[in-house]
Amino acid sequence: MASYDRSELHTGDAGYPACLAETPRPPRTLYVAGDPSALRLGLGVVGSRKATPYGLACAQRFAGWAAARGVTIVSGAAYGCDQAAQRAALAAGGRTVAVLGCGADVDYPSGAADLLDTIRRDDAVVSELPWGSPPTKWAFPERNRIIAGLSAALLVVEAGLPSGTFSTADHALDASRDVLAVPGSIFAPECRGANRLIRQGAFAVTDVSELAEDLRSCGLLGALPDGGDFEQPQAAEESDPVARALLADPMRPDDLARALAMDIIEVMRRLARLETAGVAHRYPDGRYGPGPRR
């Protein structure tokens, strides 16, 4: 168990984050485990708990890129996208703040204990609930309000329907912050929420140059010195019909075989090839689709 500082910030205190004070309902007291100076305006990155490799890849890519350029990543340490974003921020040597729906000293979710320990040591884990409070169902929508308040812009990387990320997005709009969303396949249920946010007016983010533009417009990022910082690790143009089909829309081998009128054996073999090449990934539900390049 790593040791860390504990502090309590009240509205009106000098150290109380200004960005949070200007929101409609700032928390009266902030319990901070770690370094209170880490609490400054950053980029909120949220998404599904049951994320697909696609969502995880987006979270890693965008959070890692922004964190490497000095933007603090704010998230909720939940399973899936939240953790992926925060781990990517740490891996990029950046800063990240976790906002919890329980006491800031409580390891919840338990699978994130190591992540939370690291954040408490280097940055800050924060909550509006007193030390030691257990997680409760109602605390999480409220916690989303703080994530939104600490974010100059909120990036939704993957969300289905219904989704808790909508509450975070609503809070962000209430606090007049920008909402960004990563679009996904219109056929994938995991992407419906993010696509709907875009329909409702969120900015679509499809690559880091677009993210950079949005971060600049909300003041998180200055002008980029080189301007050519947007190397695209995207796959070279895929000629394999199997690869093209599943990069467009995650599918099961059976559906691929039917859609492409190919033999199942041939489909299985090509899928495995694409997997080892890092182009395709098997999702936890048996579909194959895009994901992080290995």
Add this chain to the structure above:
Amino acid sequence: MQATVVTATLVGVEAVPVEVQADVSNGLPSFSIVGLGDAAVLEARERVRSAIRASGLDFPRGRVTVNLAPAPLRKRGTGFDLPIATALLAATRQIPPDAIAGVAVVGELGLDGSVRPVDGMLAHALAARERGLGLLGPAAGASGVVGLEGMTYRAVSRLASLRLGEFEAVVPVRAPPSAPGASDVDFSEVAGHFTAKRALEIAAAGGHNVLLIGPPGSGKTMLARRLGSILPPLTEDERLATALVHSVAGLDPRAALAGIRPFRAPHHSCSVAGLAGGGSPPRPGEVSLAHNGVLFLDEFAEFSPAALQTLRQPMEDGSLTLVRAESRVSYPARFTLVAAMNPCPCGFAGDTERHCTCPAPVIARYQARIGGPLMDRLDISAQVDRVDPDSLLDAKRTAEGSAEIRRRVLAARGIAVRRRGLPNARVTGRALLKDCALDDRARRYLTDAARTFHLSGRGVTRLLTVGRTIADLEAAPVVTAEHLAEASGYRAWEC
């Protein structure tokens, strides 16, 4: 006046010889049985007395003692009725001595003198044949026994027939040895499910254990039930071994003797003893009844963890040893495991239409219930999805029948057996690597795959063994990168 009759008692699937020694002497009338019989053996006194009288014979007056030798061996069951009665009749010279010369005797008696079958007739017959004896037993329930080569079977349906030395002919009821898996279901009825069908074909050809994962109603059970229709028939040795277990458990051994592989599907509420065997007297469990066949465990994750873990020993050794305070019994249990489970407690994780209500950690916990060591023994994992109505109608015309698939399975199994005398699933280690004869490209693929999929040593072995079977299905002498690539699509589920 003394007489001795040979019989046997069941220990595991074996009939251990027992001598029934009867002594009739002068004294106060009494009838005692000594030699460590269980309650059923002691009750034989009442059945034997009544049956002898009802058959128009005389129950000896005086002091009657029956000893079951060897005395320290525990004797169980009702099969001692007929041997005891026979020994008493022989001791009192009521039946001709040649009626029981050169035979072992087994059978239960009714009070009216009828002779009834007991469990394990086949085991008794084999034990008798091994000692160069014939078998004297009930006419009913003996049909599985009389087809045995070099076996003389004397059938009686009533105790009275013994006096006259009249034996009934029993017609061997034994299906022709080459009868294909007489199954009333067929793969031609299954639309879609290409991946799962291919996985089962590979499993049948190599004897691999399979895990089918899919939402409720997607067709896991339907697919598993059809596995029997593509399995190769039992070999001559396997027939006898499987029939023996069935006979001992009181099931009809004829299907096994006809070469049909058993298909056992215990419910998930099955107890440890029900699955592994046990009880007093010990009886074979479902794993043993599935010997040389298929053990289908539907709702795999709903079985009690204790029951699931008992599968590990038989899956490794092909037999299961029950160790109890007073006995140690081994039952054969070499089966192909077909396990089916939902991806999560609600069943709809990953379903494109229904919403899964389970939180992520609950799904992980559910899938972890199976446990690593057991999961490691499942060579093939396949996803079973609900087939959409379009493809149901679409595929009706083209679905391949079991006969066609079975032809490929038989050919592949033939290749494997010619190579090692074993199905591929049982070849491991150095022998497996040698059999695969990987070229450079395949080796490269294997290292790539091991890195990409984070495969353990056992994971690599699974890839090789499944790859070997896929190559056999194409009659390919070496396992290529293509074969391994397909095999990696059936690797275990990671959540």
